[in-house]
Amino acid sequence: MKEGKVLKRQYTQEYKLESARLAQSVGINEAARRLGLPSATLGNWKRLLEKSAVLAGIRARAYQPGPQRPVSELEAENSRLRKELASARLDVEILGKATTYFSKGLR
Template identity: 45%
Template sequence: MKTRKKYPVEFRAEAVKLVLEQGLKEAAQRLVIPKGTLAKANWVLAAKAGGDKPAPGARSVTELEAENARLRKELAEARLDRDLIKKAAAYFAQASLPGTLG
C-alpha cells in the first residue's frame, strides 16, 4: 500500500504560485515533483476558488518584517544579557582567587 506524501502548507502555496505563473510542467520541474502530483492535487483549484484569500499559514511581507524586527530586538537583548553574565562571571572568578580584591 502506498502512503501519500504530505507536503507542508508553505510548499503547497509556493507550488500553486509557480503553477499559476509558469505553468504545470515548469512548476513540476522546478519543485522536483511529478507533474501528475501537481495535476491531481487540488491545490491550484482551491487557490483559484478561494480568490484573493491567502493560503493557510501564509503571512504578508509586513507581518514577516514585524516579526523580523521583534526577533532582532530580542536577540540584541539576549546578547546584552550574555555579555553582562560573562563580565560578572569573570569578576567573581577573579574575586575568588586568593590575594585579589580583598
C-alpha cells in the first residue's frame, strides 16, 4: 500500500442509525469517543437521521430496526464482555509463558 493513502471504511446502515441514536442520547463527542469514530462523521450521520425523520414527517424513533435496549444495559453488557476478554487474554498469556517454561525444560 502506498504511503499517505487512507483506506475508506464502510459501515452498514444499521450501524450508522444506531450510532446516530447514541449520539442523540449522550452527545456527539461522547458517542464518538465510545465508538472510536471521528466526531465529524458521527455528526453527519446524526444530521442525516434527523433530516430523514423531518422529511418523512415522523420522529427518529420510528426508524428502530428492532427492540430498542437502553444505553445503560448496553454499557453493562459491554463492560462484562471487556472483563471476559481481559480474562481470556490473561489465560492465553499464562499458557504461552507456561509453554515456554516447560519447553525449555525439555532441551
